[in-house]
Amino acid sequence: MKNILLPTDFSENSWNAIKYALQLFKNEICHFYLLNTYTPIIYHVQYVLVEPAQFGMLDSIRETALKNLEDFKIRINKEYKNPKHTIETMGAFNMLIPEIADVVENKAIDYVVMGTKGATGAKEILFGSNTVHVIKNVKCPILAIPDGFEFETPQEVLFPTDYQIKYEPHHLKPITNVSDLHQTRINILYLTYGYDLSKQQEENKKILETYLKKTAYQFHEVSNQTVEEGITKFQLKNHVSLLVMINNKHSFFENLFFKNTINKIGFHLKIPFLVIPARP
Structure with a gap:
């Protein structure tokens, strides 16, 4: 329950x-x-x-x-x-x-x-x-x-990540719960700036794959875009109806939402947004 x-x-x-x-x-x-x-x-x-x-x-x-x-x-x-x-x-x-x-x-x-x-x-x-x-x-x-968002079954979920977090069950459970209820596909979006993933990032990505093995998912990479641009452009090309992020300190999430620019950024979120804490 x-x-x-x-x-x-x-x-x-x-x-x-x-x-x-x-x-x-x-x-x-x-x-x-x-x-x-x-x-x-x-x-x-x-x-x-x-x-x-x-x-x-x-x-x-x-x-x-x-x-x-x-x-x-x-x-x-x-x-x-x-x-x-x-x-x-x-x-x-x-x-x-x-x-x-x-x-x-x-x-x-x-x-x-x-x-x-x-x-x-x-x-x-x-x-x-x-x-x-x-x-x-x-x-x-x-x-x-x-405000005003009408419910639609979340067939496509967007999950931007920088692979900087060592994923644990409590990070993925809120996402897979929704996926299991609605046969949702999870789109994992990584924004690259021309650098290869570090050894730790590669390990974290493999951990993520392990937790999602019973779930429909797809990896995506886009280059030379800000997080806001990457999310916005992905939404325009794909019918995403739920955005998910892990609130990991010192990640792009914190930079995007919790700095002094929160009232200035031109990032208009028009779909439901699930925020998962890094620590329970």
């Missing part, structure tokens, strides 16, 4: 991510945790110290959150009723990131699925800040669904 966490702020964006998760895992026995975190609009140390509940504000906020969670649960059971799925609602007086981290640890979560607004406006913000912080701080596979 899969344990899947669905953070929600009750927006259509978060509902879209929930729909995606329900359809992606429709043939899998799953326990979904529907989570909403809430804090008062005015939230500071003095407010907490004087027992906010005495003003009735916290009770009111909590009641609203629980009602909205129940409404979402009813909507799920109405529109996507599935005997293989159970839904549990969770309302928490906490900030989003630490609450997600706690739930991931305490409930043995396999995936966190959440929505993101994607690149919008002149600043070209790649993800909403919440999604970025979850990816950086939560040790769990994170599946980010772009």
